[in-house]
Amino acid sequence: MKRGVPLFKMLRRKQLTKKENQLETTKDAHGFPIExxxxxQKNIENIQKxxxxxxxxxxxxxxxxxxxxxCAIVCIDGLxxxxxxxxxxxxNIQLGMANSGKEIPASGEELLKEFENHVLSAIEVxxxxxxxxxxxxxxxxxxxxxxxxTDQVLLIGSKGWASRGVNEPSTEALVRGPRDGFTxxxxxxxxxxxxHIRDPNLRFENFSVGRRSKKDLVLTYIDGIVxxxxxxxxxxxxxxxxxxxxxxxxxxxxxxxxxFLSPFPxxxxxxxxxxxxxxxxxxxxxxxxxxxxxxxxxxxxxxxLLQSPxxxxxxxxxxxxxxxxRYFGAFLAVFLPGLYIxxxxxxxxxxxxxxxxxxxAAREGVPFPAVIEALVMITVLELLREAGIRLPKPIxxxxxxxxxxxxxxxxxxxxxVSPVMVIVVALTAISSFSxxxxxxxxxxxxxxxxxxxxxxxFGLFGxxxxxxxxxxxxxxxxxxxxxxxxxxxxSFYADWKxxxxxxxxxxIGKRPIMMQVDDEKRMRKGGKS
Amino acid sequence: xxxxxxxDEEIGSREILYAVSxxxxxxxxxxxxxxxxxxxxxxxxxxxILLGGVLALFFAWLVAKLASRFxxxxxxxYTTTLVSxxxxxxxxxxxxxxxxxxxAYEMRTVANISKVYLFDRTPVEVIALLFLLVVTYxxxxxxxxxFRLNLLFLPIVLLIAILLLIMNIGYFEPxxxxxxxxxxxxxxxxxxxETLFAFLGFEILLVYIAMTNQPExxxxxxxxxMSIPLLLYLFVFxxxxxxxxHTAMIQLTDPxxxxxxxxxxxxxxxxxxxxxxxxxxxxxxxxxxxxxxxxSVLAFRSVFPKIKRVWLIFFLAPIIYLFGMMxxxxxxxxxxxxWLGFSGFIFAILMPTILFGIAKLRGIKGNA
Numbered sequence: 001m002k003r004g005v006p007l008f009k010m011l012r013r014k015q016l017t018k019k020e021n022q023l024e025t026t027k028d029a030h031g032f033p034i035e036x037x038x039x040x041q042k043n044i045e046n047i048q049k050x051x052x053x054x055x056x057x058x059x060x061x062x063x064x065x066x067x068x069x070x071c072a073i074v075c076i077d078g079l080x081x082x083x084x085x086x087x088x089x090x091x092n093i094q095l096g097m098a099n100s101g102k103e104i105p106a107s108g109e110e111l112l113k114e115f116e117n118h119v120l121s122a123i124e125v126x127x128x129x130x131x132x133x134x135x136x137x138x139x140x141x142x143x144x145x146x147x148x149x150t151d152q153v154l155l156i157g158s159k160g161w162a163s164r165g166v167n168e169p170s171t172e173a174l175v176r177g178p179r180d181g182f183t184x185x186x187x188x189x190x191x192x193x194x195x196h197i198r199d200p201n202l203r204f205e206n207f208s209v210g211r212r213s214k215k216d217l218v219l220t221y222i223d224g225i226v227x228x229x230x231x232x233x234x235x236x237x238x239x240x241x242x243x244x245x246x247x248x249x250x251x252x253x254x255x256x257x258x259x260f261l262s263p264f265p266x267x268x269x270x271x272x273x274x275x276x277x278x279x280x281x282x283x284x285x286x287x288x289x290x291x292x293x294x295x296x297x298x299x300x301x302x303x304x305l306l307q308s309p310x311x312x313x314x315x316x317x318x319x320x321x322x323x324x325x326r327y328f329g330a331f332l333a334v335f336l337p338g339l340y341i342x343x344x345x346x347x348x349x350x351x352x353x354x355x356x357x358x359x360x361a362a363r364e365g366v367p368f369p370a371v372i373e374a375l376v377m378i379t380v381l382e383l384l385r386e387a388g389i390r391l392p393k394p395i396x397x398x399x400x401x402x403x404x405x406x407x408x409x410x411x412x413x414x415x416x417v418s419p420v421m422v423i424v425v426a427l428t429a430i431s432s433f434s435x436x437x438x439x440x441x442x443x444x445x446x447x448x449x450x451x452x453x454x455x456x457x458f459g460l461f462g463x464x465x466x467x468x469x470x471x472x473x474x475x476x477x478x479x480x481x482x483x484x485x486x487x488x489x490x491s492f493y494a495d496w497k498x499x500x501x502x503x504x505x506x507x508i509g510k511r512p513i514m515m516q517v518d519d520e521k522r523m524r525k526g527g528k529s
Numbered sequence: 530x531x532x533x534x535x536x537d538e539e540i541g542s543r544e545i546l547y548a549v550s551x552x553x554x555x556x557x558x559x560x561x562x563x564x565x566x567x568x569x570x571x572x573x574x575x576x577x578i579l580l581g582g583v584l585a586l587f588f589a590w591l592v593a594k595l596a597s598r599f600x601x602x603x604x605x606x607y608t609t610t611l612v613s614x615x616x617x618x619x620x621x622x623x624x625x626x627x628x629x630x631x632x633a634y635e636m637r638t639v640a641n642i643s644k645v646y647l648f649d650r651t652p653v654e655v656i657a658l659l660f661l662l663v664v665t666y667x668x669x670x671x672x673x674x675x676f677r678l679n680l681l682f683l684p685i686v687l688l689i690a691i692l693l694l695i696m697n698i699g700y701f702e703p704x705x706x707x708x709x710x711x712x713x714x715x716x717x718x719x720x721x722x723e724t725l726f727a728f729l730g731f732e733i734l735l736v737y738i739a740m741t742n743q744p745e746x747x748x749x750x751x752x753x754x755m756s757i758p759l760l761l762y763l764f765v766f767x768x769x770x771x772x773x774x775h776t777a778m779i780q781l782t783d784p785x786x787x788x789x790x791x792x793x794x795x796x797x798x799x800x801x802x803x804x805x806x807x808x809x810x811x812x813x814x815x816x817x818x819x820x821x822x823x824x825s826v827l828a829f830r831s832v833f834p835k836i837k838r839v840w841l842i843f844f845l846a847p848i849i850y851l852f853g854m855m856x857x858x859x860x861x862x863x864x865x866x867x868w869l870g871f872s873g874f875i876f877a878i879l880m881p882t883i884l885f886g887i888a889k890l891r892g893i894k895g896n897a
Contacts, residue, residue: 346648350801458659460808461647465663468678468815472663475677476670489680491543 034131036151038108040072043131043146047074050135064093067104069111070148079141081160088122089143089156108149115145116154124157136214163188169271169293171438176313181271186216186290192273193220193288197280201225207238209252209289213245217252220276221285225511225519233480234285234298249289249296256287256298258478263446265439266479268305269294275309283517299480301514303487303499306330308436311502319502327500329434332427333444334470337374338451338463340424344370346459362418371456373417377425378448380407385429486514537673542743542750544676548820549589549731549754551679554686554761555817556638557727559783561762562769564726566779568719572706572770575763577720582759584721585728586752588878592731593751595885596738598894603739605831611887620880621828624735627872628825629845631730633853634869635818636661637862639811640853646786646807657853660815665846667819668826669839672740675819682812689809690761694768696792696802701771726866728758729873730817733824735881822849 032050037043044059051057061072073089096119097104105111116125124142128134134153138144141159166188169181182189190204201223209217217238221231237256246252249269257266270276271293276286279297287296306326311319343351344359351359366373384403391399411417428448435441447470454462477484487495492513497503509525511517540548565574599607604624608617640657667675712720731751738747769784772791781787789803799805826841833841856862887893 347801347804350799350804352797352800458651458656459648460804461643461656461811462659464808464811465659468663468812469666471678471681472667472670472674475681476674483677485677485681489677491680 036129036131036134036146036153038149038151040070040146040148044072044074046131047135050131060090062090062094064097064104064111069104069106069108072146073143074138074146075143075158076138076141079139079161080143080158084122084156084158084160085143089120089145089158092119092121108147109152112147112150112152112154115147120154120156122156122158126155128153128155140214159187172270172272172275172308172436174308174310174313177309178272178274180273182273182288182293182295184291184293186218186288189273189288189293189295190218190220193277193280193286196273196277197222202280205235209238209241210243210245213243213247215246216290217246218288219285220280220288222280222283225281225283225517226285227283227516227518230283230299230480231285234287238287246289248292249287249294252287252289253296256296258480262473262477263443264302264474264477264484265305265437265443266300266477266484267296267298268300268437269296269439271295272309278309278312281522282512283515299482301479301482301486302474302484305437305440306435312505316502316504320500323500323502326434326436329431330444332431333435333441334447335451335463335467336428336431337378337424337448338455338466340421341370341374341452342455342459342463345456359418359420362420365415366418367416370421371452373421374424374452375449377417377421378428378452381425381429382445482514487512538671538740539742540673540676540737540740542741542746544680545734545737545741545747546750546754547679547683548676548737549734549751550757551683551686551813551816552730552733552820553728553755553758553817554683554813555730556635556642556814557729558758558762558765559638559642559785561724561727562766562784563779563781564723565720565766566770566775568723569712569716571708571711571775572767573710573712573717574720574766574770576710576712577717578724578759578762578766580717581721581724582728582755582762585725585731586755586759588881589728589731589734589751589755590748591885592734592877592881593738593748595881595888596735597741597744597747598888600744601739603831604735604828606739608884610893611884611891618832621832624732624876625825625828625832627869627876628733628821628828629849630852630865630869630872631821632661632664632818632825633849634862634865635814635821636664636849637853637856637865639814639818641859641862642783642786642807643811646804654854658850660811660818661846661850661853664815664818664822665842667815668823669842672823672827675816675823678819679816682816686809686813687757687761689806690765693789693792693802693806694764696794697768697772697788700788700791701768702774703771705771705774706767724762725878726870726873727762728755729870729877730821731755732873732877732881733820735876736824736827 033046037046040061044061048057048059056077057074058077059072059074061070063070071093073085075085093115097114100118105114112127116127128137129152134144134155137155141161142155143158145154145156147154163185164183166180166183168179172181180192182192194202199222203219203221203223205219207217207219209215219231219234219238234256238252241252241255243251243255253265253267253269254260259266267287276295276297280286284297284299287298289295306323308322308326311322314322344363348356348360363370368376380403384399384407388396388399388403408422412419412422432441432444435444451463451466454466456462458465471485475483475485475489483490486492487499494510495512495514498508498512506523506525506527509523510520511522513520561578562574565577569577596604596607599610605617605621608620611617612620636657637653639660640653643656644651644653667678734747734751738744741747765785769778769788772788773781773784778784786803786807789806790801792802794800794802822842822845826838826845829841829845830836830838856865
């Protein structure tokens with residue numbers, strides 16, 4: 001610090017810079033003033049200038065009752081519910097005030113207060129005094145009410161746009177279980193969760209995501225169950241998100257995940273409210289993004305991805321059986337083509353002799369080695385799947401006929417592939433469909449290729465090394481601090497009751513130990529006495 | 530993120546238990562019945578195995594006791610307090626080289642046996658290289674990851690071993706066990722010495738106990754961990770003798786894999802059980818090699834803390850490959866195996882005993 005500068009001069013300088021800053025902040029990025037003027041007309045002109053008078057901007061000026069007090073409402077057509085504006089705002093102000101017999105206050109401030117307290121019959125009303133906040137609110141579907149002579153603005157909640165109704169989630173269909181799924185509407189989705197969990201400790205925390213889109217992202221968890229550090233970490237990661245727009249929760253997932261190199265998902269997308277609620281009661285957190293029916297659940301482990309809500313809804317024998325089946329399916333989905341290649345090209349001795357003869361007879365005349373055959377068929381299968389998704393539904397059936405009949409049957413009778421190969425590929429496809437998590441199933445479809453190459457190069461030796469490599473990756477991968485292979489390793493044997501086995505509901509008395517929850521007990525063993 | 534305690538680089542006594550078992554169970558089991566059988570008569574080898582096993586158990590306990598006396602101290606740190614710093618550095622580097630040689634030997638043996646049982650055209654060099662690459666990948670990821678792999682793989686490996694034993698019961702001929710107790714007493718001790726070699730590997734504890742958060746529980750965990758291979762070896766030996774008879778057994782290079790050849794899988798949905806058995810066994814051999822490699826990296830890092838872990842691994846891996854590929858034929862590989870047994874004897878038995886003696890005599894305890 002320089003000597004000799006008088007103290008009051010320094011203070012003055014500080015004050016000056018402060019003022020300059022203030023002047024700067026009253027303009028937005030494009031140089032438009034963001035302060036609210038006392039004159040209604042001026043405000044509306046300003047807004048029109050900022051938005052460049054779009055066709056969906058609705059501005060309506062009117063006078064209160066039979067006085068000269070001027071007001072204006074501003075909203076975006078299509079985002080608002082017009083009957084709300086008619087019935088709850090305009091009618092009340094124009095008729096209600098005139099009929100009430102009360103004296104209409106002359107100053108703008110008091111009139112605004114009167115509106116807020118007595119006149120408007122909407123539930124959601126808030127007062128704002130900077131234009132950027134007002135704009136933000138209007139652009140997300142609220143209605144702004146300007147009153148002559150005050151720089152306060154009333155924002156009335158009038159959101160109402162065309163949205164899809166609650167449907168059955170199409171990607172996670174169940175035989176037994178609730179049929180409702182999330183929708184594109186954030187409020188409907190939070191309501192789903194509230195309806196399932198009526199706990200006062202259920203928390204919803206709002207974040208705004210996207211520089212341009214400014215979408216609502218809601219973090220939800222149950223306070224008192226969840227590990228506080230987990231919530232802290234999720235929040236920290238959410239705050240690092242810097243996107244223009246987040247059209248789907250996949251953007252959030254990719255931004256939050258632990259390793260972008262890993263083929264395995266570390267957050268689990270779901271359309272099912274019951275799945276999110278079950279995760280919350282286990283001490284996990286959920287993320288809901290406005291505009292998508294896919295919520296995210298974190299953290300997850302490998303075991304979680306092979307579980308389905310149905311395991312719990314059916315009786316425990318059924319649940320356990322289904323889980324065993326799925327683990328077997330997951331194994332086949334990754335290793336079956338590789339095993340076939342390894343056995344046929346390196347270890348034909350391991351196949352029982354009778355079977356070996358029939359395989360050899362079937363392969364008679366096939367011009368390619370088993371690897372090429374398998375690669376071609378698996379790739380064709382992937383193409384069929386991709387094509388099946390893209391095609392419109394009425395044509396979609398054609399792909400079944402073309403794929404099943406033409407490619408399968410014709411390729412066999414033309415002698416290009418052996419019928420055994422078709423069986424192997426079909427089994428692999430069926431197995432990968434049995435994996436309940438779509439994102440994990442895709443991972444498996446990628447891994448199949450790696451295993452086929454290893455098997456082609458090194459037979460069983462290559463396959464076991466591939467298995468070891470997948471395991472190395474899984475034990476080192478983490479999802480929000482939790483090793484992906486928990487509770488297998490690091491082992492929490494108490495959690496094994498609900499892993500491959502699904503013990504009777506009464507016996508799973510504790511929340512997963514691996515989540516290190518605050519409130520461990522889920523129930524009293526044996527129920528209420 | 531540090532919120533979940535088990536998520537970071539710490540291990541408990543359960544991990545130590547599994548690690549000791551996984552480390553000891555490796556390629557040693559394949560030839561064990563032959564080496565023990567060649568110095569004993571009839572089925573007397575089990576006495577040698579028991580004797581050697583109990584000795585190994587004792588020394589493993591000693592190693593655990595020694596290392597857990599100095600909680601959270603690396604091998605280098607506590608040997609520095611016991612003997613002087615230069616000696617400690619010398620010992621650490623020697624130990625690291627021993628462990629590298631261990632990895633190299635396992636790698637070479639896997640490659641050799643794979644060539645015999647899985648494929649005969651692929652060159653040994655390629656098989657070994659592939660195996661070492663996977664081991665390097667595992668080590669480069671993290672130490673704690675290897676411990677988790679032990680937890681995953683050991684149950685599968687033990688399951689296939691038990692399956693092998695059960696399926697051979699049908700071929701078991703009690704007559705093959707005779708004569709009983711006809712070996713000279715020197716033979717038992719020779720057999721015990723051979724067995725001791727198959728139990729080596731627990732010297733990794735010297736390095737790893739620094740990572741555990743429950744040092745007081747480790748000696749017990751180590752004892753349990755060592756009993757698993759002991760029981761396995763006993764059962765395998767008795768079944769092998771019962772199936773092949775003594776004379777045939779000592780003629781086979783790897784009798785333990787050969788008994789898998791006898792098996793017929795019920796339902797006959799596949800044949801050649803030995804290929805499957807060996808394939809699964811690669812999992813535990815991987816664990817052994819990876820732990821030895823990782824322990825040697827840790828030992829080197831304690832001497833040269835400034836070198837990055839990944840660089841060290843990339844530097845050591847080619848050296849290990851050269852070590853493993855140096856012996857030109859099978860006979861030389863067995864010679865290397867013998868030398869490895871000898872250096873293992875020094876690091877697992879002789880050195881810990883001396884260090885433990887010094888610690889006891891001078892009354893040095895680590896400040897926990």
